Amino acid sequence: MKKIVNPKSKGYLIEILNGLSVTLKHLLRRDIATIQYPEQRREYSDRFRGIHILTRRENGDPKCVACYMCQTVCPADCITIVAEEHEDPMIEKRPKSFEIDLMRCIMCGFCVEACPKEALIMSNDFEMATWTRDEAVYNLNKLMGRSKLAVSGLGFRPYYDEDQSSGKPTMVGPGPKDSFRPVYRDMLGRVDAGKLEAGTE
Amino acid sequence: MSEDLVKITIDGIELEAPKGTSVLEAARTIGIEIPHFCYHQDLSWSGTCRMCFVEVEKMPKLATACCTTVMPDMIVHTKTPKVIEARRAVLEFLLLDHPIDCPVCDQAGECKLQDYFMEYGLYDSNMQLDAKIHRGKVIRLGEHVVMDRERCILCKRCVRFCEEVSGTHALKVEYRGNHSQITTHDNKPIEDDYSGNLPDVCPVGALTSAKFRFKCRSWLMDSTDSICAGCSTGCNIRIDAYKNEIQRYVGRRNPDVNKSWLCNEGRMSWAELQNVNRLDQPVILDGGAQIPISWNDAMELMLKKIRKAGAAIAGFASAKMSNEELFLFRTLIQNHCGSGNLEFRADDEYELVEEKEDEVLRRKDKNPNTRGALDLDMGVAGRDAILKSAQAGEIPLLLIFNQDLLEKMPDAQAIFDNTFTIVFSPRRTKTAKAADLALPIAEYFETSGTFTNFAGIKQRFDKAVNGPGETREGWQVLKDVMMELEENITFGSTVSVTGALDEVLAAKADSIAKEEAAKQALADAEAAAKQKIEEAQKQAEAAKQQAIQQAVQNAKMEAEMEKEEAVEAAVEEAEEEFEAEKQKAIEEAVKKALEEQGKSE
Numbered sequence: 001m002k003k004i005v006n007p008k009s010k011g012y013l014i015e016i017l018n019g020l021s022v023t024l025k026h027l028l029r030r031d032i033a034t035i036q037y038p039e040q041r042r043e044y045s046d047r048f049r050g051i052h053i054l055t056r057r058e059n060g061d062p063k064c065v066a067c068y069m070c071q072t073v074c075p076a077d078c079i080t081i082v083a084e085e086h087e088d089p090m091i092e093k094r095p096k097s098f099e100i101d102l103m104r105c106i107m108c109g110f111c112v113e114a115c116p117k118e119a120l121i122m123s124n125d126f127e128m129a130t131w132t133r134d135e136a137v138y139n140l141n142k143l144m145g146r147s148k149l150a151v152s153g154l155g156f157r158p159y160y161d162e163d164q165s166s167g168k169p170t171m172v173g174p175g176p177k178d179s180f181r182p183v184y185r186d187m188l189g190r191v192d193a194g195k196l197e198a199g200t201e
Numbered sequence: 202m203s204e205d206l207v208k209i210t211i212d213g214i215e216l217e218a219p220k221g222t223s224v225l226e227a228a229r230t231i232g233i234e235i236p237h238f239c240y241h242q243d244l245s246w247s248g249t250c251r252m253c254f255v256e257v258e259k260m261p262k263l264a265t266a267c268c269t270t271v272m273p274d275m276i277v278h279t280k281t282p283k284v285i286e287a288r289r290a291v292l293e294f295l296l297l298d299h300p301i302d303c304p305v306c307d308q309a310g311e312c313k314l315q316d317y318f319m320e321y322g323l324y325d326s327n328m329q330l331d332a333k334i335h336r337g338k339v340i341r342l343g344e345h346v347v348m349d350r351e352r353c354i355l356c357k358r359c360v361r362f363c364e365e366v367s368g369t370h371a372l373k374v375e376y377r378g379n380h381s382q383i384t385t386h387d388n389k390p391i392e393d394d395y396s397g398n399l400p401d402v403c404p405v406g407a408l409t410s411a412k413f414r415f416k417c418r419s420w421l422m423d424s425t426d427s428i429c430a431g432c433s434t435g436c437n438i439r440i441d442a443y444k445n446e447i448q449r450y451v452g453r454r455n456p457d458v459n460k461s462w463l464c465n466e467g468r469m470s471w472a473e474l475q476n477v478n479r480l481d482q483p484v485i486l487d488g489g490a491q492i493p494i495s496w497n498d499a500m501e502l503m504l505k506k507i508r509k510a511g512a513a514i515a516g517f518a519s520a521k522m523s524n525e526e527l528f529l530f531r532t533l534i535q536n537h538c539g540s541g542n543l544e545f546r547a548d549d550e551y552e553l554v555e556e557k558e559d560e561v562l563r564r565k566d567k568n569p570n571t572r573g574a575l576d577l578d579m580g581v582a583g584r585d586a587i588l589k590s591a592q593a594g595e596i597p598l599l600l601i602f603n604q605d606l607l608e609k610m611p612d613a614q615a616i617f618d619n620t621f622t623i624v625f626s627p628r629r630t631k632t633a634k635a636a637d638l639a640l641p642i643a644e645y646f647e648t649s650g651t652f653t654n655f656a657g658i659k660q661r662f663d664k665a666v667n668g669p670g671e672t673r674e675g676w677q678v679l680k681d682v683m684m685e686l687e688e689n690i691t692f693g694s695t696v697s698v699t700g701a702l703d704e705v706l707a708a709k710a711d712s713i714a715k716e717e718a719a720k721q722a723l724a725d726a727e728a729a730a731k732q733k734i735e736e737a738q739k740q741a742e743a744a745k746q747q748a749i750q751q752a753v754q755n756a757k758m759e760a761e762m763e764k765e766e767a768v769e770a771a772v773e774e775a776e777e778e779f780e781a782e783k784q785k786a787i788e789e790a791v792k793k794a795l796e797e798q799g800k801s802e
């Protein structure tokens with residue numbers, strides 16, 4: 001019988017075997033890259049830029065003073081603020097409405113850097129799929145009451161830690177989770193205790 | 202060098218400034234801006250803020266540029282280290298108790314404190330945040346002004362405004378030294394018709410506008426130069442708009458018209474004009490109800506009516522229209538029926554065009570362009586004549602432009618019963634509701650053009666926002682109609698209309714001037730002739746008088762001469778007689794003596 005395979009061209013078989021061996025190796029690996037999302041979740045960096053959070057004052061009002069810095073800096077033009085008078089003259093101004101259109105947002109984090117009041121920070125939450133377009137526009141309530149925070153945790157924010165001796169915020173970078181600035185700790189506490197208005201998200 | 206000019210040197214640049222100007226003003230003319238708070242072009246000098254320090258050679262200390270007048274051969278330096286350091290120090294003092302609440306301050310973005318801090322300050326504050334003195338925030342001073350005492354730098358611009366411009370003396374400084382603060386007399390609210398200027402006049406965020414408060418940030422808005430249409434004064438304004446919504450009017454400086462000021466009414470006039478009761482699509486009257494139709498159908502209907510009416514159409518314009526609209530409207534009507542059926546005076550307000558309402562700005566004529574309408578001869582027919590001919594059914598088609606006829610002339614209802622009326626109107630006025638066809642046109646801030654103010658100053662305004670719904674700019678509609686009627690016009694923008702209009706006005710002025718010149722020449726000739734006649738008469742009279750005098754004199758002289766002669770003759774005669782008698786007597790005596798001698802012999 002005449003040989004079908006030219007011995008000179010047998011190289012491709014070797015390549016096939018090579019390839020199969022890679023597949024086999026990964027099949028037997030213990031540390032596979034794929035995880036069982038959503039049951040399993042990845043650990044994200046503390047500087048991850050996920051859905052925004054509006055932080056609160058002690059009485060639960062938004063810290064935001066409607067200064068429009070975030071709206072001004074936003075390159076996607078997706079923040080819309082309407083300001084109103086705050087009854088306390090020492091605060092003077094507050095947002096009547098505050099909307100971020102997450103469909104337009106490019107998650108650049110400029111708004112967080114622009115905010116002079118630490119009122120706008122980001123979370124590690126990236127799950128922003130919605131059934132309707134309207135739901136993707138986050139209003140004041142939705143931005144303040146982020147029920148999934150306990151799961152996802154905080155993301156990009158101007159200050160990560162605080163100098164224990166002076167109590168001043170520092171920008172040293174992500175520290176251990178329990179050294180959050182009180183304002184954040186308080187916020188997470190709220191989420192944990194389920195103190196947020198029902199049905200805000 | 203003339204008497205009134207002074208030669209000085211600022212930063213090495215030699216210049217001549219009129220006597221009496223301040224160093225700050227002189228520096229401005231060569232483009233050197235000296236930082237200042239209390240100096241304001243239209244207020245008196247006060248020299249309270251000390252921000253304008255400059256170094257003047259041979260002066261022992263720094264001088265305030267705003268209230269140092271120029272002196273001959275003065276040498277000024279505005280940028281020496283000493284000056285820069287002084288500015289920094291002044292700023293630090295002014296900001297000592299400042300709350301640094303720019304994020305919530307409406308002035309942010311147009312605040313001199315911010316600008317100068319970035320330029321000359323940039324120091325770290327020596328003041329502990331909690332050591333700052335609190336003096337009161339959100340203090341409402343009347344309807345238009347909100348005060349924040351912590352931001353005040355006590356420049357007293359506001360106090361001077363109330364003294365010098367509005368004349369109400371509403372504000373004062375109370376207490377002295379570090380306790381000084383601005384307040385109203387007896388804490389009464391400011392009830393000043395010009396109080397809306399106070400937030401503009403305040404260089405920082407101490408006085409902010411109660412009406413504009415928190416509506417928008419200064420840097421987000423688009424600004425357009427425009428003219429207030431509130432009255433015939435025609436104040437220059439800047440319209441600030443955000444997302445096609447007007448946010449505020451701000452006074453724009455024009456030393457010939459309004460300086461830097463606006464009245465409260467004018468300042469707030471946009472609110473109603475922009476949003477209340479707007480007509481936003483063409484409507485046609487059908488059995489008592491107004492049915493919306495498209496612009497295409499509306500135009501077609503209008504053209505049909507105009508073609509059918511021919512020379513019998515009439516036009517009712519208004520003094521709210523721009524010169525360009527007036528001009529196109531006039532051309533449209535005139536090209537059809539001559540100038541006979543044109544009017545703009547629905548009432549007698551036009552007579553008040555120059556009448557003042559108060560001593561500051563306002564005038565009684567609440568229309569912006571009465572002077573322009575008068576200049577263009579828009580008022581010819583007389584409103585009663587139009588009313589009468591409409592009643593008589595002689596006007597099949599009446600075009601009414603931005604004029605609420607029914608509001609001003611209640612008896613005009615007859616027009617609407619007998620005539621097909623086309624009303625161009627920005628809002629649903631009584632007239633627009635009664636119209637057979639109502640067309641939505643733009644307000645003045647939604648279009649461009651010119652208004653001529655009471656003094657004849659023609660001022661341009663530009664489009665600040667788009668009109669609502671399907672509104673169109675009035676001049677464009679008129680232009681389109683005329684183009685459809687195959688009239689020879691090609692205007693691309695209101696600027697080109699203004700050009701054409703200027704030509705017409707210039708021609709009018711020219712013919713008026715020529716007429717005047719001819720009249721003058723005639724009068725001159727007459728006067729010259731009269732003079733000549735008078736002179737001739739005078740001469741004749743003089744000659745006559747002279748002749749008489751001469752004759753009298755001659756006669757007198759003759760008489761005298763005759764008299765003399767007669768006397769002489771008489772004398773001679775008498776003498777002769779006397780001589781003869783003497784001779785005779787002598788002869789007789791001789792004869793007697795001879796006789797006696799003979800006798801005695």
Ligand code: SF4
Nearest residue numbers: 074105106108109111
């Ligand atoms: S993350 Fe960037 S794009 Fe998104 S809201 Fe902030 S500034 Fe705008």
Ligand code: SF4
Nearest residue numbers: 064065067068070115
């Ligand atoms: S920058 Fe911060 S304080 Fe200012 S409007 Fe945005 S969220 Fe509010």
Ligand code: SF4
Nearest residue numbers: 353354356357359403
């Ligand atoms: S309120 Fe404004 S204008 Fe008046 S003194 Fe203070 S800073 Fe000057």
Ligand code: SF4
Nearest residue numbers: 429431432436464467
């Ligand atoms: S004075 Fe007349 S033109 Fe000036 S702002 Fe007032 S209403 Fe307008």
Ligand code: FES
Nearest residue numbers: 237239250251267
């Ligand atoms: S501007 Fe000269 S002292 Fe204020």
